[in-house]
Amino acid sequence: MSLSKKxxxxxxxxxxxxxxxxxxxxxxxxETYEAFGFTSIETPCVENIANLSSRQGGENEKLxxxxxxxxxxxxxxxxxxxxxxxxxxxxxDLTVPLVRFYAAHTNELPSxxxxxxxxxxxxxxxxxxxxxxxxxxxxxxxxxxxxxxAEIELILATTTTLGKLGFRDFQIRINERRILKAMAAYSGFxxxxxxxxxxxxxxxxKIGLDGVAAELTGHGFSRECVERYTELxxxxxxxxxxxxxxxxxxxxxxxAGVLDVEVxxxxxEIIDSVRATKSSDFEIVFDPTLVRGMSYYTGTxxxxxxxxxxxxxxxxxxxxxxxxxxxxREVPACGFSIGFERIILLLMENGFQVTSQGAKVAYLIExxxxxxxxxxxxxxxQQERESGACVLVVRMNxxxxxxxxxxxxxxxxxxxxxxxNPLK
Amino acid sequence: MSLSKKxxxxxxxxxxxxxxxxxxxxxxxxETYEAFGFTSIETPCVENIANLSSRQGGENEKLxxxxxxxxxxxxxxxxxxxxxxxxxxxxxDLTVPLVRFYAAHTNELPSxxxxxxxxxxxxxxxxxxxxxxxxxxxxxxxxxxxxxxAEIELILATTTTLGKLGFRDFQIRINERRILKAMAAYSGFxxxxxxxxxxxxxxxxKIGLDGVAAELTGHGFSRECVERYTELxxxxxxxxxxxxxxxxxxxxxxxAGVLDVEVxxxxxEIIDSVRATKSSDFEIVFDPTLVRGMSYYTGTxxxxxxxxxxxxxxxxxxxxxxxxxxxxREVPACGFSIGFERIILLLMENGFQVTSQGAKVAYLIExxxxxxxxxxxxxxxQQERESGACVLVVRMNxxxxxxxxxxxxxxxxxxxxxxxNPLK
Numbered sequence: 122m123s124l125s126k127k128x129x130x131x132x133x134x135x136x137x138x139x140x141x142x143x144x145x146x147x148x149x150x151x152e153t154y155e156a157f158g159f160t161s162i163e164t165p166c167v168e169n170i171a172n173l174s175s176r177q178g179g180e181n182e183k184l185x186x187x188x189x190x191x192x193x194x195x196x197x198x199x200x201x202x203x204x205x206x207x208x209x210x211x212x213x214d215l216t217v218p219l220v221r222f223y224a225a226h227t228n229e230l231p232s233x234x235x236x237x238x239x240x241x242x243x244x245x246x247x248x249x250x251x252x253x254x255x256x257x258x259x260x261x262x263x264x265x266x267x268x269x270x271a272e273i274e275l276i277l278a279t280t281t282t283l284g285k286l287g288f289r290d291f292q293i294r295i296n297e298r299r300i301l302k303a304m305a306a307y308s309g310f311x312x313x314x315x316x317x318x319x320x321x322x323x324x325x326x327k328i329g330l331d332g333v334a335a336e337l338t339g340h341g342f343s344r345e346c347v348e349r350y351t352e353l354x355x356x357x358x359x360x361x362x363x364x365x366x367x368x369x370x371x372x373x374x375x376x377a378g379v380l381d382v383e384v385x386x387x388x389x390e391i392i393d394s395v396r397a398t399k400s401s402d403f404e405i406v407f408d409p410t411l412v413r414g415m416s417y418y419t420g421t422x423x424x425x426x427x428x429x430x431x432x433x434x435x436x437x438x439x440x441x442x443x444x445x446x447x448x449x450r451e452v453p454a455c456g457f458s459i460g461f462e463r464i465i466l467l468l469m470e471n472g473f474q475v476t477s478q479g480a481k482v483a484y485l486i487e488x489x490x491x492x493x494x495x496x497x498x499x500x501x502x503q504q505e506r507e508s509g510a511c512v513l514v515v516r517m518n519x520x521x522x523x524x525x526x527x528x529x530x531x532x533x534x535x536x537x538x539x540x541x542n543p544l545k
Numbered sequence: 546m547s548l549s550k551k552x553x554x555x556x557x558x559x560x561x562x563x564x565x566x567x568x569x570x571x572x573x574x575x576e577t578y579e580a581f582g583f584t585s586i587e588t589p590c591v592e593n594i595a596n597l598s599s600r601q602g603g604e605n606e607k608l609x610x611x612x613x614x615x616x617x618x619x620x621x622x623x624x625x626x627x628x629x630x631x632x633x634x635x636x637x638d639l640t641v642p643l644v645r646f647y648a649a650h651t652n653e654l655p656s657x658x659x660x661x662x663x664x665x666x667x668x669x670x671x672x673x674x675x676x677x678x679x680x681x682x683x684x685x686x687x688x689x690x691x692x693x694x695a696e697i698e699l700i701l702a703t704t705t706t707l708g709k710l711g712f713r714d715f716q717i718r719i720n721e722r723r724i725l726k727a728m729a730a731y732s733g734f735x736x737x738x739x740x741x742x743x744x745x746x747x748x749x750x751k752i753g754l755d756g757v758a759a760e761l762t763g764h765g766f767s768r769e770c771v772e773r774y775t776e777l778x779x780x781x782x783x784x785x786x787x788x789x790x791x792x793x794x795x796x797x798x799x800x801a802g803v804l805d806v807e808v809x810x811x812x813x814e815i816i817d818s819v820r821a822t823k824s825s826d827f828e829i830v831f832d833p834t835l836v837r838g839m840s841y842y843t844g845t846x847x848x849x850x851x852x853x854x855x856x857x858x859x860x861x862x863x864x865x866x867x868x869x870x871x872x873x874r875e876v877p878a879c880g881f882s883i884g885f886e887r888i889i890l891l892l893m894e895n896g897f898q899v900t901s902q903g904a905k906v907a908y909l910i911e912x913x914x915x916x917x918x919x920x921x922x923x924x925x926x927q928q929e930r931e932s933g934a935c936v937l938v939v940r941m942n943x944x945x946x947x948x949x950x951x952x953x954x955x956x957x958x959x960x961x962x963x964x965x966n967p968l969k
Contacts, residue, residue, distance in 0.1 A: 156934070
């Protein structure tokens with residue numbers, strides 16, 4: 122068989138320039154999240170196929186890379202379906218493994234447990250520019266905290282991190298599953314239709330309010346329902362004061378008997394607390410059109426919107442029901458995921474450079490330098506390293522000028538040359 | 546399907562305590578290797594099956610986790626063998642991917658290229674204590690450096706790192722494939738028998754010199770060959786002065802016309818240079834019984850031996866022929882891999898603790914604190930974080946004393962309590 126130089130389809134090699142940025146960013150992320158009391162954990166990249174196919178992952182479950190059973194477990198002759206060939210697969214997110222992890226180790230973990238995970242996930246998406254089949258995710262989650270302290274801490278930690286990475290003028294958009302449902306109920310949609318309605322609503326930023334109305338009507342919903350629904354959004358879009366608009370919407374839903382006052386107060390407290398205590402330059406706004414795909418969300422949902430980047434740069438929400446699926450015992454849970462690969466892409470597109478800490482020194486050693494002379498040079502290098510410098514020891518090329526130019530592009534600013542005849 | 550709380554067979558979850566040590570160790574490794582001019586790269590965890598089955602990986606190729614083809618490519622009805630079902634797999638080491646990476650990106654990389662890789666690899670070994678099917682490897686490699694500067698730098702970088710991690714009194718054992726061969730040739734073995742002879746020799750530390758002799762004889766080799774061979778090793782084992790013993794052995798092999806003087810001088814220079822310039826507390830010794838399994842080694846081979854740990858804690862060597870398999874153009878290459886998981890195990894068994902940098906402060910907030918009061922508390926936490934502290938903000942439990950005791954085990958040393966009635 123011939124050997125292939127390329128990475129497998131849809132995955133990429135990471136060269137030193139990008140790696141420097143990735144390592145810098147993971148460093149800032151870890152340091153900032155640790156200051157908020159999050160602790161790192163890791164789960165295997167491979168999960169049991171039953172956990173990956175538990176319908177917690179929505180569309181992502183169609184994109185799983187499945188791993189072939191091994192040895193006696195692989196009964197190729199008898200296999201009729203894929204399921205006969207595989208009992209594990211590569212994880213498609215970090216949330217399902219986290220919940221399994223928490224279920225397995227609850228007794229060894231503090232409560233509430235604040236987890237930080239940075240790791241690769243795999244999805245067999247159609248390869249396209251900037252999207253890869255292996256990519257890093259960076260999640261923080263708080264398990265065991267029922268109050269909105271979880272949401273407030275998650276949003277502050279994430280936005281502080283983005284601020285430290287130099288991002289400005291971004292938005293946190295926030296909504297509540299229960300407000301979404303209340304608006305649908307108020308308009309006359311039945312609970313069985315909510316999922317369909319929300320999938321259409323989710324397209325608002327692409328097709329606009331008229332487009333949403335047309336799709337809902339096209340789907341066979343009554344004109345009365347659709348009109349009542351779109352009027353709610355039209356009123357909010359026109360509002361000058363989003364705080365007042367949020368108040369009057371939720372008051373109305375509450376009066377109509379479709380929304381508990383606690384839900385409204387809870388969300389208001391999150392928004393107010395974040396506004397009052399944020400340390401970075403961003404806005405937090407109520408966005409009644411925010412849906413977020415995953416069906417496991419039960420309460421607040423939120424997303425990072427960056428003007429520099431069309432789509433979302435991360436998001437999360439509350440998923441109180443998920444731990445119970447593993448343990449039978451409900452545990453409140455809430456998480457926020459940064460779109461790590463998009464952050465890296467944005468930094469690279471903006472020419473972001475990591476400045477190195479110490480001096481970068483290159484030792485160029487002429488080919489004949491050996492024995493005692495070589496030892497003296499290496500000893501010198503060791504001493505410079507001890508005092509904090511980065512010292513590259515290489516043989517001198519014939520074209521020394523070109524070699525130095527190349528080294529300069531790698532950040533080497535000092536050069537020391539060593540010859541066989543030291544007097545040269 | 547019921548959900549499984551356990552990780553997949555043979556893989557493990559990593560809890561906060563171990564993660565702290567792992568992150569500390571990867572930090573020290575990265576910092577130290579960077580001071581030697583190594584730069585980080587990353588390759589996908591998934592590789593083309595052709596590359597993984599190219600016979601560069603020896604026994605490891607039998608342990609590959611293979612990934613099922615997807616969509617139209619999976620022709621389950623027609624599949625007769627495993628090969629029909631899979632076109633990729635999880636990497637079993639970092640060397641094969643590195644060589645593919647180098648072949649793909651040669652023009653974008655400096656020469657020599659000094660690569661640092663830290664990443665997971667997967668092998669479907671029989672699960673056993675302390676050995677997992679997913680584990681971290683940590684490799685440094687120098688590609689494009691033909692001289693022994695590569696070996697000297699690799700050994701100094703690795704041993705400096707081990708020293709910074711607190712390891713003392715370890716040994717670097719070094720040998721040369723060409724000396725191994727010369728000793729076999731000198732004893733009368735034919736080149737076709739070398740591999741068999743070396744596999745038996747490799748058991749020396751387990752079965753002793755008599756055991757090796759017995760196995761060689763049992764294998765049908767002539768008594769004369771076996772006696773001549775074992776006498777060589779007996780002479781070396783009895784030597785008081787290993788430097789002199791190395792000299793007289795290699796001189797003899799050279800005189801017999803089976804070893805080039807350059808090979809001997811080259812190895813002597815590596816040993817002498819490392820001895821003269823090392824910054825950590827270790828020994829480097831010539832070990833003529835060192836074989837190392839992988840067949841791709843072409844020159845020097847070396848291994849870390851730790852008295853605290855029975856086996857080897859890492860190793861490496863020169864593999865000049867491997868890049869040529871991808872590119873058709875030979876590129877000299879040499880690498881050194883640290884046994885990352887063993888290092889972690891040793892540190893944990895020795896009760897190693899990572900001391901945190903800043904203060905760790907826990908804010909305990911009584912349940913009723915909300916609105917303006919909550920914002921004031923969170924604002925205070927944000928300010929303490931700004932000034933470098935780690936601040937955990939949690940709701941106060943009914944059993945406050947127990948909660949504080951638990952937090953103390955996580956390293957929290959300061960506690961601030963906030964009540965609904967501030968005068969309480």
